Amino acid sequence: MFVLRNWETTGLVGFEQVMPGVYFGSRNSLDEASGLVKKGTLKPQDFRFFIGYAGWQIDQLREEIESDYWYLAACSANLIFGCSQNNATSAGGLWEEILQLMGGHYSDLSRKPKQDI
Incomplete structure (x- = not known):
């Protein structure tokens, strides 16, 4: 996609x-x-x-979001396309940047080793 x-x-x-x-x-x-x-x-x-x-059964994604398996975040076109202040170019960098911008617990998650998340 x-x-x-x-x-x-x-x-x-x-x-x-x-x-x-x-x-x-x-x-x-x-x-x-x-x-x-x-x-x-x-x-x-x-x-x-x-x-x-990525594929889901009917209502599966909604249930996963309600179970906190996913984090929802507001975003902008500039952030998605790497025009933000950190210029995250990789998908991993974008994920980390969004978590950091969300702050608090999410910011802490962005710094954890990938296998711990």
């Missing part, structure tokens, strides 16, 4: 806006994304790719 940044108010056909300026894409929309880069509508740095798989 990937997210892309676009500040145009017209939106992008074939992509789902998940927050202002940020759109979701998947393997099915790679050709469209490639075409937008070739046309100059978007630049390669407007994309952030995430590799892996």
Whole structure:
């Protein structure tokens, strides 16, 4: 999956806006994304790719969130795309930066070795 940044108010056909300026894409929309880069509508740095798989049964994610297996956080397009003050470029760096910005217990979690989390 990937997210892309676009500040145009017209939106992008074939992509789902998940927050202002940020759109979701998947393997099915790679050709469209490639075409937008070739046309100059978007630049390669407007994309952030995430590799892996996540899938849930009906209500499973909601139940996992309620059981504190996941942490919800407000976010911004600038943070997702590495424009924040720490400029987190890796997915791990982004995760750590968001936890630190949340403060308190979450900030402590960001400093723990990965196998302890």
